[in-house]
Amino acid sequence: MSMQPILELKNVHSGYGSIKALKGISLKVMPGEVVAIIGANGAGKSTTLMTICGIVKTEKGEVLYQGKVINKVSPEKLPTLGLCQVPEGRRIFPRLTVTENLRLGAFYRDDTDQIMKDIQHSYEMFPILGERKNQQGGTLSGGEQQMLAIARALMTKPKLLLLDEPSLGLAPIIVQQIFDIIAQINKEEGVTILLVEQNANLALQAASRGYVVETGEITLEDEAQSLLSNPKIREAYLGE
Amino acid sequence: MIQEFKKVWKQYTIGMLWLLGLLWPLLGIHPDGTMTFQTTFTVWTYILAGSFVCLVIYVTKVSGALKFFADPISRGLGNIKTTSTALPTWVWLAAGLIVALIYPQFAGRYGTDVAISVLLYICLGLGLNVVVGLAGMLDLGYIAFYGVGAYTYAILNTTYGLGFWVCLPMAAFFACVAGCIVGYPTLRMRGDYLAIVTLGFGEIIRIILNNWMELTNGPNGILGVKSIGIFLPVFENGFTFEHFWMKKLQLFYYFALGLAIVAAICVHRLNFSRVGRAWESIREDETAAELMGVNTFIYKLLAYAMGAIFAGLAGAFFAARMRFVSPESFTFLESAMVLCMVVLGGMGSIPGIILGVAALIALPEVFRQFESYRMLIFGATMVIMMLFRPAGLIPAKRVGTRSEEKEG
Numbered sequence: 296m297s298m299q300p301i302l303e304l305k306n307v308h309s310g311y312g313s314i315k316a317l318k319g320i321s322l323k324v325m326p327g328e329v330v331a332i333i334g335a336n337g338a339g340k341s342t343t344l345m346t347i348c349g350i351v352k353t354e355k356g357e358v359l360y361q362g363k364v365i366n367k368v369s370p371e372k373l374p375t376l377g378l379c380q381v382p383e384g385r386r387i388f389p390r391l392t393v394t395e396n397l398r399l400g401a402f403y404r405d406d407t408d409q410i411m412k413d414i415q416h417s418y419e420m421f422p423i424l425g426e427r428k429n430q431q432g433g434t435l436s437g438g439e440q441q442m443l444a445i446a447r448a449l450m451t452k453p454k455l456l457l458l459d460e461p462s463l464g465l466a467p468i469i470v471q472q473i474f475d476i477i478a479q480i481n482k483e484e485g486v487t488i489l490l491v492e493q494n495a496n497l498a499l500q501a502a503s504r505g506y507v508v509e510t511g512e513i514t515l516e517d518e519a520q521s522l523l524s525n526p527k528i529r530e531a532y533l534g535e
Numbered sequence: 536m537i538q539e540f541k542k543v544w545k546q547y548t549i550g551m552l553w554l555l556g557l558l559w560p561l562l563g564i565h566p567d568g569t570m571t572f573q574t575t576f577t578v579w580t581y582i583l584a585g586s587f588v589c590l591v592i593y594v595t596k597v598s599g600a601l602k603f604f605a606d607p608i609s610r611g612l613g614n615i616k617t618t619s620t621a622l623p624t625w626v627w628l629a630a631g632l633i634v635a636l637i638y639p640q641f642a643g644r645y646g647t648d649v650a651i652s653v654l655l656y657i658c659l660g661l662g663l664n665v666v667v668g669l670a671g672m673l674d675l676g677y678i679a680f681y682g683v684g685a686y687t688y689a690i691l692n693t694t695y696g697l698g699f700w701v702c703l704p705m706a707a708f709f710a711c712v713a714g715c716i717v718g719y720p721t722l723r724m725r726g727d728y729l730a731i732v733t734l735g736f737g738e739i740i741r742i743i744l745n746n747w748m749e750l751t752n753g754p755n756g757i758l759g760v761k762s763i764g765i766f767l768p769v770f771e772n773g774f775t776f777e778h779f780w781m782k783k784l785q786l787f788y789y790f791a792l793g794l795a796i797v798a799a800i801c802v803h804r805l806n807f808s809r810v811g812r813a814w815e816s817i818r819e820d821e822t823a824a825e826l827m828g829v830n831t832f833i834y835k836l837l838a839y840a841m842g843a844i845f846a847g848l849a850g851a852f853f854a855a856r857m858r859f860v861s862p863e864s865f866t867f868l869e870s871a872m873v874l875c876m877v878v879l880g881g882m883g884s885i886p887g888i889i890l891g892v893a894a895l896i897a898l899p900e901v902f903r904q905f906e907s908y909r910m911l912i913f914g915a916t917m918v919i920m921m922l923f924r925p926a927g928l929i930p931a932k933r934v935g936t937r938s939e940e941k942e943g
Contacts, residue, residue: 348826374828382826388819399816402809403828451828 299362301326301455301487302347302378307356309346316342318511319356324455329481329488331502331519333495333532339511340491341383344457347489348373348380360455375403377454383491384463385444389433393424396432396443400450410450417446420476438469445476455487456480462494470494474501495532499523507532540594547590555579635792639785647784651856653896654791655849660876660888661798662845667874668882668931669811670838671818673730675870676717676737680710680843682744682865684850689757689860690750699763703851710847711840713740718839722832725821737870745862756861763790763855787856794852798845799885805841806883814838879920881927890928 302324310316316339324330334340345351347358349370358366360378373379388396397417401410418425421442427435432443441461448456458477462470474497480486492498499505499519507515507528515522522528555575562575639647659681666674684706691697691705717740721732744751751757763781768774781787805811813834816824825831854860872895880891898916902909920928 350822350825369830370825371828371830374826380826382823386820386823386826388816388823390819391815395812395815399812399824399827399829402813402816447827 298325300324300359301361302489303357303359304343304347305357305359307343307346307358308354309342309351310354311351316351316511317346320346320508320511320513321356322506322513322516324487324489326454326487327481327485328504329477329490329502331490331492331495331498331505332508333492333498333505333522334508335532336493337510338508340493340508341459342511343508344380344382344459344489344491347457348378371403374451374453377452378457379448379451379453379455380457381444381448381459381461383459385437385440387432387435387440387443387447390431392431393428393435393443396447397450400447403451413450413452417449420479421446437465438472441465441469441473442476445473445480449480449484449486453486455489458488458490460491460493462492462497470497477501495528496523540598543590543594547586551579551583551586554582632796636789639788644784647788649896649900651784651788651791653893654788654795655853656873656876656892656896657795657889658791658798658845658849658852659873660880660892661795661802661885662842662849663873663877664883664885664888665802665805665814665845666838666842667877668884668888669806669814669818670835671814672722672835672838673726673733674839674842675730675734675867675874676740677733677842677846677873678865678867678870679717679737679740680714680846681850681853681869682740682860682862683713683843684710684847685854685860685864686744686751686757686850687847688851688854689760692761692854693757693759699761699851699855703848706851707844707847710843710850714840714843715836718836722835722839734867734870737867741862741865744865751862754862756859756863758859760854760858760860762858763787763852781855791852794848798848799889801845803885806885810834810837875917879917879927881930883931884927884929887927887929887931894928 300323302322304320304322307320308315308317320339320343322330322332332340332343342351346353347365349365349368353366357364360373360376365373365376365378368376388399391399394414397414398410401413404410418428423439424443424446427439432440435443445458445461461473461477465473477488477490478501481488490498490502499522502519505517505519505522506513507522515525515528517525523533558579559572559575562578563571565571638650642650659677662680663674663677666672666677687706687709688699688702691702692699697705717733717736721729721736724732745754747753761780763786765779765781765786766776767779769777781790813824813829816827816829817831817834817838821831853864857864876891876895877888878891879895880889881887899909899913902912905912924930
């Protein structure tokens with residue numbers, strides 16, 4: 296493949312003090328792809344995303360975004376480069392209204408007219424948010440909060456969107472809805488997506504490629520379909 | 536019907552017995568070793584009777600026995616509420632301003648003096664509101680910047696003879712610098728840790744003021760700080776400006792009023808700006824704010840510096856009014872007091888803070904006749920207020936108030 300990956304991790308180590316969470320993660324994401332990282336609790340999935348965003352510092356190895364090393368770039372600069380994360384547990388701003396949450400997604404932008412249009416566009420994409428635009432974020436239901444978190448991240452105009460456990464704590468019907476939205480964002484808006492999930496079945500159905508993380512290391516990398524039919528994966532992550 | 540309120544009466548009985556147990560050691564045990572029961576019992580009976588009446592009214596109201604009486608009242612209150620919201624905000628602001636302007640003409644010397652304190656604390660409270668209410672950082676050493684402002688004016692005035700108007704921006708500047716110096720190392724922490732570190736830094740500044748004899752004259756304080764000088768037009772022998780020292784209390788009142796109004800406008804403008812939005816996002820979720828592209832460190836430092844500026848301005852004015860500064864005025868208790876005002880009034884809400892300050896300055900004055908029970912009543916009032924209005928007297932309005940929503 297001659298194409299340049301939009302995101303590449305080369306032997307990345309990181310952790311929290313003496314606890315080493317990542318022990319040499321290497322992965323590649325190509326533009327336009329949906330890539331899933333699956334693994335059990337505490338395998339280092341969320342830490343991988345937090346390390347990409349610079350919230351957890353890289354101790355060894357390199358994180359390349361569009362061919363440039365971003366290890367030393369401070370986290371708040373990344374949205375300006377088109378890299379944005381929807382963090383685990385949504386983390387919307389609970390006491391700010393839906394509109395204010397969206398405004399914060401566009402914090403680094405100063406094109407007010409376009410921001411207003413983008414907010415309207417979010418409401419078209421997520422009509423329920425439009426209905427509740429003056430409601431405080433904390434009063435929304437779990438699924439609505441997840442939609443708000445995704446809409447807020449889209450306000451940064453990302454090229455690459457990192458999604459951390461979008462299905463966490465949601466009813467199955469809502470989860471399906473969220474994954475439909477993710478597919479829509481990928482196809483219609485052309486956003487590359489790196490997805491972290493415990494729900495391996497859903498994630499691999501939505502993704503084109505997948506990585507399996509175990510105790511801070513990548514143990515398997517394959518096309519999503521072949522991972523789904525891999526007997527080992529079926530046993531370990533799909534409960535068969 | 537009696538059954539429904541059985542629980543209420545049971546809790547009331549337990550509560551009153553607990554109060555008796557609490558009161559007796561306070562009032563019944565004397566330092567000379569004697570133990571009496573009479574005073575305790577008298578005070579307790581008063582409280583018992585008072586709260587009994589309140590409870591009976593509450594119970595009859597809940598059970599609906601007072602409907603014929605309560606309904607017209609609540610309807611009347613509802614009417615007042617609708618008419619008050621029907622009037623535009625500027626009418627209320629103008630009315631408040633007029634009352635504030637003519638207040639010293641009616642209040643005596645004592646009343647004006649209390650009002651100046653209120654206005655000064657409003658300035659402090661609004662400054663702390665930026666740090667605590669908007670950016671969500673618990674700052675327990677806030678009064679240190681008030682001290683820096685006061686000492687800046689006192690030292691520059693007594694040593695170099697600089698006038699108040701030159702020193703006012705300098706006091707703000709030095710307080711801001713102090714805020715940045717203190718803020719830079721502390722703002723890496725979050726939550727409880729930040730509170731403890733700011734508490735420590737607040738004490739450090741006070742102890743420096745207390746011990747740096749050459750500069751601050753230590754615990755003796757600095758005497759002979761000049762009052763505020765103003766130029767007034769004089770029409771004798773043609774038209775000239777003449778220099779006066781501000782001595783009349785009323786002039787101080789108007790100056791403090793101006794300071795408080797400037798602070799209120801600044802905080803209001805900040806709140807509804809991009810900066811205010813960044814602060815609120817940091818308060819809500821720091822990591823999420825960072826992921827959305829908010830430079831949390833710079834904005835936290837800015838909040839700290841802005842808060843310190845207001846404290847510095849108030850401090851310079853304080854020094855000019857008292858004409859004396861000493862480290863005693865800048866203890867932790869003062870920080871806690873300002874924090875109480877902000878929390879009691881409603882974090883992030885400007886009218887709330889004004890009311891909170893007025894309540895906390897005025898209450899101890901009103902209860903002066905109760906002498907030693909004053910602080911007890913003060914504490915009880917605080918507890919009751921926090922029970923019934925946990926978000927503050929006037930909670931910050933959060934829904935649909937942003938300018939951009941009106942645009943869109």
